Amino acid sequence: MSKIFRKSAYLALTLIFIFTLAGQSFASALKPAPLNPKFVEWCGGQATSGKSSSSGAGKLNYGYAPSPVNWSHLGGLVYNIGSSSSSRRADTLPASYDLRSKMTAVKDQNPFGNCWAHSAMAATESFLIGRGLVSSTDIDLSEWYLTYFAYNPFSRRIHK
Numbered sequence: 001m002s003k004i005f006r007k008s009a010y011l012a013l014t015l016i017f018i019f020t021l022a023g024q025s026f027a028s029a030l031k032p033a034p035l036n037p038k039f040v041e042w043c044g045g046q047a048t049s050g051k052s053s054s055s056g057a058g059k060l061n062y063g064y065a066p067s068p069v070n071w072s073h074l075g076g077l078v079y080n081i082g083s084s085s086s087s088r089r090a091d092t093l094p095a096s097y098d099l100r101s102k103m104t105a106v107k108d109q110n111p112f113g114n115c116w117a118h119s120a121m122a123a124t125e126s127f128l129i130g131r132g133l134v135s136s137t138d139i140d141l142s143e144w145y146l147t148y149f150a151y152n153p154f155s156r157r158i159h160k
Contacts, residue, residue, distance in 0.1 A: 034070055102129045107143070
């Protein structure tokens with residue numbers, strides 16, 4: 001019994017020693033990257049105005065916000081993460097693209113405030129329609145059931 005205890009204690013102390021030294025060496029080497037100067041300037045404009053930066057005569061600009069990461073060290077280099085077969089030329093794209101046949105009707109969420117359930121169900125319905133598993137006229141997934149089971153424990157019954 002004492003041999004097993006001694007070996008276990010030796011192993012535990014060795015692991016603690018290794019992880020303590022490794023943690024200290026990594027902690028001294030890691031430091032946060034500097035922020036993008038354009039992002040810092042944009043944040044300064046946000047703080048002084050109290051709202052989004054304006055463009056023009058008092059109109060709010062809800063558009064572009066610079067990245068907090070400073071990518072200038074890349075020098076404009078773009079990495080292609082897709083395979084060459086997935087990249088298509090612009091002349092092969094259709095002139096128009098209509099998704100109306102792959103979408104269900106817009107539903108009213110008033111007065112429940114469960115937009116997240118409506119968007120999740122709409123995305124699921126569109127996925128099923130796009131795969132050809134159902135048609136847009138015969139699918140209507142229930143936002144009510146999704147909302148109910150998200151806010152109530154599964155042990156409670158809906159209908160008694």
